[in-house]
Amino acid sequence: MSDDSSWTEDPYEVLRVQPGFRLSDQDTDASPGFDGGKKEGEKDLAEGAGRLADLQEKLFACGREGEPRSVLLVLQAMDTAGKGGIVSHVIGSMNPGGVHYAGFGKPTPDELAHDFLWRVWREVPAAGQVGVFDRSHYEDVLIGRVRSLAPPEELERRYGAINAFEKELAQSGTTIVKVMLHLGKEEQKKRLASRLERPDKLWKFNPADVDERLHWDSYQEAYQVVFDRTTSAYAPWFVVPADRKWYARAAVQRILIRALEGLGLEWPVPDYDVEEQKRRLDAS
C-alpha cells in the first residue's frame, strides 16, 4: 500500500477470489494483509471514512453531469456475520443522499410471481449512486439450493442468469463488488447466544437462525458453488474473514475505496461561465 496505514497488502488483492479458491481453506479468524489489532483497525476505519465520503461525492457529482458510472456493493453472509455493522460503520460514512440501500428478505407473493431477478433490477443503483444490497439475488442459489426452494434445473439456470445480469450491469457502467463475510461456526454460536442474553438484542434473534445453522455445511458448499460459477472479471467476489468485526469493516472499506478510485473520475467541468456567474452573484 502506498500510504502509512497498517495495511501491508491491499485487501482488494489478497481477499479477491481467484481460480482454485477453496472456502474451506479460509481462516475466519485471520486478518490478511493487516499488521495490527483492533485499535489500529478502528483507527484505519476512522481515517478512511473521509476518503470514502469524498470519493462518493465525486461519483455523485459526475452522475449529475451525465456520467453513467455507479458502484454496487453486494453483501452476503451467514446470520450474525456483521452485514449490519458494515452498513452502519462503512456505508454510514457516505452521504445517505447518494447511497441506495436495498435489503432483500423473504420474497413477497408479488416477488415470487416474477423471475428471481425482477426485484433485484428494481433496486440497482442509478448513475452517481453507491448501491448496497443487504442480501441479494445470491439468496436464490444459497437458501434456494440448501432448502430446495426451486427445481434443480431452475437452480442450475440461475448461475448463468446471474452472470448475464451482472455483465449487463457492468457494461452499462456499474462497478460491482461482491463481498461474502466469512464467519466461523463457533463464532456464530457465540454471537447468537449473546443476542439471547440482551433485552435490547432479543429482537434480532429469530428461531429460524438456528434452523439455518443446522444446515451449516450445506451453506458452505452452496457458497463454494457460487464462487466457482459466478466469479468474473466484471463482478469479482471477495471473501472477508469476519470473526473480527474491526477487520471486516476496515477491509470492506478499503475494497470500496479501491473500487471508487478505480473509476478515475474527475470533478465535472461546469457548463456555465464561472466569471459571468460571479458577476451575477455579486450584483444580486
Next chain:
Amino acid sequence: MSDDSSWTEDPYEVLRVQPGFRLSDQDTDASPGFDGGKKEGEKDLAEGAGRLADLQEKLFACGREGEPRSVLLVLQAMDTAGKGGIVSHVIGSMNPGGVHYAGFGKPTPDELAHDFLWRVWREVPAAGQVGVFDRSHYEDVLIGRVRSLAPPEELERRYGAINAFEKELAQSGTTIVKVMLHLGKEEQKKRLASRLERPDKLWKFNPADVDERLHWDSYQEAYQVVFDRTTSAYAPWFVVPADRKWYARAAVQRILIRALEGLGLEWPVPDYDVEEQKRRLDAS
C-alpha cells in the same frame, strides 16, 4: 434540559413555530438555547450521534414486530442553507438500513401528470423507518407560488391538501417533524461565491440558484404563508437559524432525538421462548 450538555433550553421548544410567529423577526445568525460556540456544538453533535442511532434501532426493532410507528423529517430551505450537511452529519449517524431518504427535485413529466402529492406518497416512511424528505411537497407552494407554476386557485387548494395529507400520515403512526433551515441573504451570497472558487464545488453551483436568489423576498413571504397555513399539532414546523452550520446540525439532531424519545418505545418482547432457543442453540 436534563443532561449536562451546552443546551440551556430545548430546541424542540424554542425553535418551534407558535401562533403569531414572524419569519422576518428571526435572526439567522443566532444560536437560541445553546450556551457555547462551534467547539461545544460539534462536541454535542458527536455525543448525540450514538443516542440517535440507538433510538432509531429501537424504532426499527419495533417496526419489525408490527408496531406501526415511523418518523418523517421534512427539510426545506433556500439553496446552500445546509440540507446536505444535515443529511450527512445528523442522518448519517443512523443505520442506513432503517432510513428512507427521498430527494424531491424538479418534477418529471410523469410526476407532473399526477397530483402534486402523488410522488410524495410513494416516499413516505414505512413502519420502523426514519424518513427524510430533502425538499418536499412544500416546494409546490414555495417555488410553485413564487414562480406562478400553478393557477392561484390550485395553489390555494394545496395548503388544505397538505394539512389533510399530514393529518392522515400522523394518524396512521408517523411522527412528522418539519424543519426550515433559515439562512441569511448575505450568508447565502458568501456560500454561493465560495462554490465558484473551488474546483471540487463548482458542480454544486447552478446558475438557477442566482435566479431564485433574485426572488428572495418573495420566498420569505411564501415561507411565512406556509407557517401560517400548515403549522399544526400533528405536524409542527421548526425554524432553525442556519448561518452557523454547527448550530443547525446540533439543533436538528436534538429535535429528532426528542421526537424519537416521544414515541416512548420499548424493546419488543420476543414471541419465542428464550430458554428453549438457548437449548436449541447449544445443541447445534
